[in-house]
Amino acid sequence: MFNTQFDILFVDDEEDVLNVSKLAMRNFKVFGLPVKVHTAKSKAEAINLLNTTLATRVPGLHLATVAFIDVVMETDHAGLELCHYIREDLKNKFMQLYVRTGQPGVAPERSVIDRYDINGYITKVDATEDKLYTLVKTGVRDGYFMGFSVALHEGLYGLIPASDSRQKLAERLTRLAAATQADPKGQRRESLDIRICHIIDDKMVAGVWAEGEQSALKLRDRLRALRGIPLSATGDTYFGEGNDSLIKIAASPENAEVYFMFRGTVPPPEFEIFLYHRYQRSIAALWKRAK
Numbered sequence: 227m228f229n230t231q232f233d234i235l236f237v238d239d240e241e242d243v244l245n246v247s248k249l250a251m252r253n254f255k256v257f258g259l260p261v262k263v264h265t266a267k268s269k270a271e272a273i274n275l276l277n278t279t280l281a282t283r284v285p286g287l288h289l290a291t292v293a294f295i296d297v298v299m300e301t302d303h304a305g306l307e308l309c310h311y312i313r314e315d316l317k318n319k320f321m322q323l324y325v326r327t328g329q330p331g332v333a334p335e336r337s338v339i340d341r342y343d344i345n346g347y348i349t350k351v352d353a354t355e356d357k358l359y360t361l362v363k364t365g366v367r368d369g370y371f372m373g374f375s376v377a378l379h380e381g382l383y384g385l386i387p388a389s390d391s392r393q394k395l396a397e398r399l400t401r402l403a404a405a406t407q408a409d410p411k412g413q414r415r416e417s418l419d420i421r422i423c424h425i426i427d428d429k430m431v432a433g434v435w436a437e438g439e440q441s442a443l444k445l446r447d448r449l450r451a452l453r454g455i456p457l458s459a460t461g462d463t464y465f466g467e468g469n470d471s472l473i474k475i476a477a478s479p480e481n482a483e484v485y486f487m488f489r490g491t492v493p494p495p496e497f498e499i500f501l502y503h504r505y506q507r508s509i510a511a512l513w514k515r516a517k
Contacts, residue, residue, distance in 0.1 A: 227490045227498055228406075228418050231262045232366045233280060235293040237272045237308065238265075238326070239300070243350070247294070250355045256366040258492045262417070264290065269304040273311060283405055284380055286317040289417060291369030292362055297327040306342055313343045320372040322365035326350055371497055377406075378505045385512060392431075392516045399424060399432035399509070407434065425485040426513065435487075446472060446485055457503045464499055471499070473506050481510035 236247050244265045254261040264280065266272035272295075280289045293312070297305040305325060312318050324346040345368075346361060381402050388394035407420040423433030423442050430439040449472040454463035461476030469490045477483035486506045488494075494502075 227257060227259075227492055227494055228420050228488075229257075229259055230419055230491055231260050231417050232256050232291060232370070233289040233417065234261055234263050234362060234366075235272065235275065235280065235290040235295075236263055236265045237267075237269070237293065237299070237305065238296040239267050239298075240296075241267070243296075247353075247358070250358055251362065254359055254362055256363050257495060261362060261366075268300050269308045269311075270300075272308055276312070276316060284377055286319065287373050287376060288316070288318055288321060290321060291373065292322045292324070292365035294324050294326050294358075294361075297325055309342050309344055319343070320369055320376065322346075322361075322369045324348055324361055324365070326353060374498065375501055378501055382505060382508055385509070389512045389516055392513060395509075395512060395516055396424075396432040400434065403432075403434040419491055421489040423487050424509070425487065426482060433487075442487065445470060446487055449487070450474065450485075457499075462503060462507070464503070466493065466499075469493055473499070473503055475506050475510040480514065481507060482513040484510040484513060 234251070236244060238244050238247075244267070248263045248265065251261055251263055264275055266275055276288055276290070282288060295305040295308055297303065299305060301307075305327075309323050309325065312321060312323065323344040325342075325344050326348050327350065345365065348357065348361070384402060385395060385398055388398040403420055403422050407414060407418055420434050421436065423430050423435040425431070425442065425446055428443065430442050435442045449465040449467060449470060452465045452467060454465045454474070456462070457464050457473070460478055461474075463474045463476075465472040465474070469492060471488050471490065471494055473486045475481055475484040475486070484506060486502065486509075488502075
């Protein structure tokens, strides 16, 4: 996990509601990382945030994993229109959308749930600090899992045109890692700290590892000397210590032996290891077939 924070979008036309919500969430942490709240006072402001500050290079994915959206703002249904915009215009099916309303009669819960692709409905009266904490934590966990899965899928799809050459695969893997760190304008994103590398035949063939190849090889050797956790019956293994992780894909008739190493901002959750293992097996298979 390379996040330095988790971004939350809060949309409400009442300044006091925004301030109280930001105050309530100031000490929230998910996976040990702080939450950063982005606020908008209207549907238009929220759309601008989604297309600028919260945009990523992957279509349909945004930095905000959770959004709390007031129903009644510029119009009686501006919040619901924003939900529709996120799902249909931006094609973001993974952001966890929670509708908040102080006027339940304007947007009855059942009709909203049935008509709009949202993840939850909460009245402002029920929006206690404990309730917000529960929704933020579960929303970030679910949204991150889905977004991370899609990002890996997109990354793997992007490797297919380079799959005839190991040199091109290595170059593409390195570019993908660097691109993930950057925002749509190419500037380094402060909310991510990417440190990954692929080691094959005792060489760092791809990745973003600021300390250089020799440092990476030494860390690889130290990690693989630890007691590992089996990931498959064919010898794939996970090694971890603190924020440093190593996944070994064992050599086989289908796969090259590949070491994938990453240094996160926090120790990786189990689902991240699960997804990375399957992603690296695909890379090991592509490498085996490439020339």
